[in-house]
Amino acid sequence: MTIATSTELICFLVLSTVIVLGSLGVVLLENIVYSAFMLGGVFMAVAGLYLLLNASFVAAAQVLVYVGAVNVLIIFAIMLVNKREELKPIKGLRLRRIVSGAVCIGLLVLLVRVAIITPWPLPGPIAIGEEATARIGEHLFTDYLLPFELASVLLLMAMIGAIVLARRDVYDSELLAGDDMKEGLIEQTPTPLLVDKSSP
Amino acid sequence: MKSGLSMFSLPGYDAFLGFLLIAAAVPILALVTNKLISPRSREGERELTYESGMEPIGGAWIQFNIRYYMFALVFVIFDVETVFLYPWAVAFNRLGLLAFIEALIFIAILVVALAYAWRKGALEWS
Numbered sequence: 001m002t003i004a005t006s007t008e009l010i011c012f013l014v015l016s017t018v019i020v021l022g023s024l025g026v027v028l029l030e031n032i033v034y035s036a037f038m039l040g041g042v043f044m045a046v047a048g049l050y051l052l053l054n055a056s057f058v059a060a061a062q063v064l065v066y067v068g069a070v071n072v073l074i075i076f077a078i079m080l081v082n083k084r085e086e087l088k089p090i091k092g093l094r095l096r097r098i099v100s101g102a103v104c105i106g107l108l109v110l111l112v113r114v115a116i117i118t119p120w121p122l123p124g125p126i127a128i129g130e131e132a133t134a135r136i137g138e139h140l141f142t143d144y145l146l147p148f149e150l151a152s153v154l155l156l157m158a159m160i161g162a163i164v165l166a167r168r169d170v171y172d173s174e175l176l177a178g179d180d181m182k183e184g185l186i187e188q189t190p191t192p193l194l195v196d197k198s199s200p
Numbered sequence: 201m202k203s204g205l206s207m208f209s210l211p212g213y214d215a216f217l218g219f220l221l222i223a224a225a226v227p228i229l230a231l232v233t234n235k236l237i238s239p240r241s242r243e244g245e246r247e248l249t250y251e252s253g254m255e256p257i258g259g260a261w262i263q264f265n266i267r268y269y270m271f272a273l274v275f276v277i278f279d280v281e282t283v284f285l286y287p288w289a290v291a292f293n294r295l296g297l298l299a300f301i302e303a304l305i306f307i308a309i310l311v312v313a314l315a316y317a318w319r320k321g322a323l324e325w326s
Contacts, residue, residue: 057286068279069280072275079263080266081263130211134287134290135291136287137287137289137292137295138291138295140284141288148306149305152307152309156309156316160316162270163270163316163317163322166266166270166322
């Protein structure tokens with residue numbers, strides 16, 4: 001075993017340990033904010049795993065989109081609903097835990113079985129390294145052109161949908177519980193911002 | 201590297217690993233030094249979140265304004281756009297005029313999204 005392969009093995013073991021422990025932390029921690037930051041760590045470790053598989057562009061996209069965007073959205077969503085409330089204990093918690101645990105173990109058995117019986121082609125195709133990003137660009141603009149352009153339409157739809165939902169939210173919350181909400185705000189503006197000026 | 205698990209062929213990542221280790225050491229060292237050499241007293245100003253900043257009012261567990269979420273959403277849209285445009289920029293020389301027009305169409309559709317957000321006041325603060 002050369003130095004390169006042993007370094008790679010060590011990196012792989014460290015990354016997979018971080019992923020497994022981090023995911024357990026995401027599920028098991030009581031504080032939802034800790035869970036969200038744990039999720040960010042898991043995403044970073046998955047990016048490291050992509051890097052180990054010679055997929056530098058996928059790793060960069062993982063960091064940009066998942067850590068930079070999705071995780072920020074999750075944390076902002078937590079900040080939005082972060083009101084201290086007295087939660088009622090659910091009935092039959094033990095039964096629920098047993099059932100969900102059984103489902104999860106069943107899924108794990110299924111995945112392990114798939115991983116064992118799949119005839120993996122070893123060694124895989126030769127890695128092309130830095131060339132990969134240019135290759136992705138070529139595919140994106142020739143045979144995957146339609147999905148590429150559809151992605152922009154999807155992003156447009158997501159943006160419009162988000163704005164419509166958020167506008168309604170601001171309108172409702174400031175209309176119904178204006179005083180209650182203002183206590184939590186950083187700055188206090190009297191008029192709702194995102195309400196259309198033309199609508200009554 | 202003829203035998204082994206798999207072949208790692210990206211060059212320059214040994215420096216990346218070094219940077220990663222140094223970056224991971226910085227917060228650990230900062231916290232450990234703080235613990236070692238800071239005075240032990242926990243009175244008065246020491247109890248504040250920001251010793252030399254504004255005095256915090258109320259708890260940190262509050263509901264934040266939904267406007268922060270709007271900015272995050274707009275950011276996500278253009279973040280994903282950047283990820284899609286990067287391979288085009290890398291392969292720009294090989295792709296030619298047609299790909300340039302295709303990328304312009306892609307950007308134009310997202311400019312519509314930006315114009316919509318602007319028109320609806322999602323980019324304004326107050």
